[in-house]
Amino acid sequence: xxxxxxxxxxxxxxxxxxxxxxxxxxxxxxxxxxxxxxxxxxxxxxxxxxxxxxxxxxxxxxxxxxxxxxxxxxxxxxxxxxxxxxxxxxxxxxxxxxxxxxxxxxxxxxxxxxxxxxxxxxxxxxxxxxxxxxxxxxxxxxxxxxxxxxxxxxxxxxxxxxxxxxxxxxxxxxxxxxxxxxxxxxxxxxxxxxxxxxxxxxxxxxxxxxxxxxxxxxxxxxxxxxxxxxxxxxxxxxxxxxxxxxxxxxxxxxxxxxxxxxxxxxxxxxxxxxxxxxxxxxxxxxxxxxxxxxxxxxxxxxxxxxxxxxxxxxxxxxxxxxxxxxxxxxxxxxxxxxxxxxxxxxxxxxxxxxxxxxxxxxxxxxxxxxxxxxxxxxxxxxxxxxxxxxxxxxxxxxxxxxxxxxxxxxxxxxxxxxxxxxxxxxxxxxxxxxxxxxxxxxxxxxxxxxxxxxxxxxxxxxxxxxxxxxxxxxxxxxxxxxxxxxxxxxxxxxxxxxxxxxxxxxxxxxxxxxxxxxxxxxxxxxxxxxxxxxxxxxxxxxxxxxxxxxxxxxxxxxxxxxxxxxxxxxxxxxxxxxxxxxxxxxxxxxxxxxxxxxxxxxxxxxxxxxxxxxxxxxxxxxxxxxxxxxxxxxxxxxxxxxxxxxx
Numbered sequence: 001x002x003x004x005x006x007x008x009x010x011x012x013x014x015x016x017x018x019x020x021x022x023x024x025x026x027x028x029x030x031x032x033x034x035x036x037x038x039x040x041x042x043x044x045x046x047x048x049x050x051x052x053x054x055x056x057x058x059x060x061x062x063x064x065x066x067x068x069x070x071x072x073x074x075x076x077x078x079x080x081x082x083x084x085x086x087x088x089x090x091x092x093x094x095x096x097x098x099x100x101x102x103x104x105x106x107x108x109x110x111x112x113x114x115x116x117x118x119x120x121x122x123x124x125x126x127x128x129x130x131x132x133x134x135x136x137x138x139x140x141x142x143x144x145x146x147x148x149x150x151x152x153x154x155x156x157x158x159x160x161x162x163x164x165x166x167x168x169x170x171x172x173x174x175x176x177x178x179x180x181x182x183x184x185x186x187x188x189x190x191x192x193x194x195x196x197x198x199x200x201x202x203x204x205x206x207x208x209x210x211x212x213x214x215x216x217x218x219x220x221x222x223x224x225x226x227x228x229x230x231x232x233x234x235x236x237x238x239x240x241x242x243x244x245x246x247x248x249x250x251x252x253x254x255x256x257x258x259x260x261x262x263x264x265x266x267x268x269x270x271x272x273x274x275x276x277x278x279x280x281x282x283x284x285x286x287x288x289x290x291x292x293x294x295x296x297x298x299x300x301x302x303x304x305x306x307x308x309x310x311x312x313x314x315x316x317x318x319x320x321x322x323x324x325x326x327x328x329x330x331x332x333x334x335x336x337x338x339x340x341x342x343x344x345x346x347x348x349x350x351x352x353x354x355x356x357x358x359x360x361x362x363x364x365x366x367x368x369x370x371x372x373x374x375x376x377x378x379x380x381x382x383x384x385x386x387x388x389x390x391x392x393x394x395x396x397x398x399x400x401x402x403x404x405x406x407x408x409x410x411x412x413x414x415x416x417x418x419x420x421x422x423x424x425x426x427x428x429x430x431x432x433x434x435x436x437x438x439x440x441x442x443x444x445x446x447x448x449x450x451x452x453x454x455x456x457x458x459x460x461x462x463x464x465x466x467x468x469x470x471x472x473x474x475x476x477x478x479x480x481x482x483x484x485x486x487x488x489x490x491x492x493x494x495x496x497x498x499x500x501x502x503x504x505x506x507x508x509x510x511x512x513x514x515x516x517x518x519x520x521x522x523x524x525x526x527x528x529x530x531x532x533x534x535x536x537x538x539x540x541x542x543x544x545x546x547x548x549x550x551x552x553x554x555x556x557x558x559x560x561x562x563x564x565x566x567x568x569x570x571x572x573x574x575x576x577x578x579x580x581x582x583x584x585x586x587x588x589x590x591x592x593x594x595x596x597x598x599x600x601x602x603x604x605x606x607x608x609x610x611x612x613x614x615x616x617x618x619x620x621x622x623x624x625x626x627x628x629x630x631x632x633x634x635x636x637x638x639x640x641x642x643x644x645x646x647x
Contacts, residue, residue, distance in 0.1 A: 006034055009048015010069050010199055011058065017043045017065035021433060023057035024413025028276035029157065030422075031383050033057075033413075035429040042433075050381050052152040053197035054300045055309030056272040068196045070310065071212075072219035075190050079111045084187040086115035088175050088211065089236060091123065092194040092247035092305045095324045096217060096315050106232030107224065114187050115179070118236035120328075122175025123243025127255040128364045129168035129372045131357070134295065136369075141292025142166040143282075144252050148201035149300035151376065153276055158283050159378040166295065169374050171246055172198060176210035177371055188212040192220065194247065194308030197300070206374060216310030241347040244328040247305035252297040259346075259357045264294040271302035385425040393421030397437040404436065411435040482632070513601065538576070541569050 007013055019042025024033045031050040036043055046057075046066075058066045079085060087108060094101045105116050126146065133139060143164050145151050154161045169177060172191055179185040190213035191198060202211040242258055245251040253266040269278045275298050285292065301308050306325065307316040315321065332347045346359035385393070397420070399405045405417050412433050414420045423429035431437050 006045035021413035026056040026060040054149040070216045075213040086187040089192045091120040103229035106234035116236045120240035120243040121238040123171035123246040125174040143296040146170040148197040155379045156381040194305045196309040249304040267293040267296045270299040385422045389425040393425035396431045
């Protein structure tokens, strides 16, 4: 069912709900509660169509998560607008508020309320109706219907008992019918009520024309808590008898026994747990045609209407209400005789049962029983799951063995695991609300976590080994980087030395080039000198020739001079030949010197290139040294992080 269709009835779940399942455990209706999740929060909603407004969940919820709706606000609003409204006052009101009773009614009259009619009078009519209908129709074994929660439960969940409901209106409705048909009151009627479920009764199609408002004690007293009531006073308008004891457990039984004696068996049952279990068993008794009691007096609340679902909770903590009911009882039975009409009251305890009944019938002789009869209809709301669905529910809850399907711990709120499985199958509840499902899931999770833990341990070992391996690799990297740094430092120093040596070679080469230039210049000077020598040699040869000619002319005297002249000529000739040979050698030497000069220049260029490369190598070595330090820091940082991860 959609959440939007839930919580729309008289009883609803408010924001205080924590999904504790306590409401489910006390609810007599399997179909009423829906355990759902809203915004991540467990909430147990109420299906208003299935709910019988028994109020058990309101009493049971320690979180105050269940609340109800009534007509109190609308009632006061309509009074303020000037609507004509008269009051039907439940007999439990005077029992719960004996001191405030008249003042509250007086205050309501000051607001515009017209008539005040005690429903105790309506209870007397109900008793009269029961006795006459049972006698006239031989209707033994019937179930009383003052409690709308009981009626709703029978119509919806034990429809075979619908025919056993006594078709006489409740005290409230009997009072309303009397006000309309016999007192001719046309005002809207507001019921001052101890019961949440009375709203469902006045909303029945046949009853809507009678009562317009269900004003619960709790909401009424809350509404007027700040009003000074001391100036107000009012009383109800009709006399009544033992109808005043209807609100207490066994009130109807006491009324029946008052007229028929204690020989008749009136089966008295009350309380949310016992009443509804009894009705299911009673249906079996009817079905099996077993002996039945004269009638069944069934009430939803364990303390009757005295502490009904619409009564302030703190009122149930005191026994004062019981003493007040006893006072009302004694007042009813103390009436001896109506002197004006010269007849004995039917409530006197000193007259016979037969006379009481006769007087009772005489008191209501002007009434027509048909006016106070009602009808009921089967309104089946029961839903159930087939066996296959139930087993699917068990499967969802991981209850796969007969033993697990019969744990019946009740923590889910249901009486049995089977009922919970049915609720899961029908969508009324969730498997997570089964504590044994959660327990088994937890155990499975623990087993899985244990397995994961073992895997993690193994992984930790592998990780430790991997860590050690990585750390070794890091150490090797670090060592290699250290060696690289050391080698790079040596290379840088060697490069510097080479640069220095190359610089020195460059200087030497420059000096060599200068020397070669000097040699070239010297050779060139030597060549020029040879030219001078050749010139001198030619002149000497010429002089020697002339000297020889002159010596020849001199004859004998000139022989010695001729020898000298020949020697000079020979010397000049040899000098010339030597100079010629030197020039030939010079032709060879000069290209060699030129070639050596060219190679010297080329070598110098190479030396300069080497010098530049060596300088660049030295700079690169310095950069490598700097980057090596950075890499070393990164490796150290990564190693530290790896150590933290492992630890």
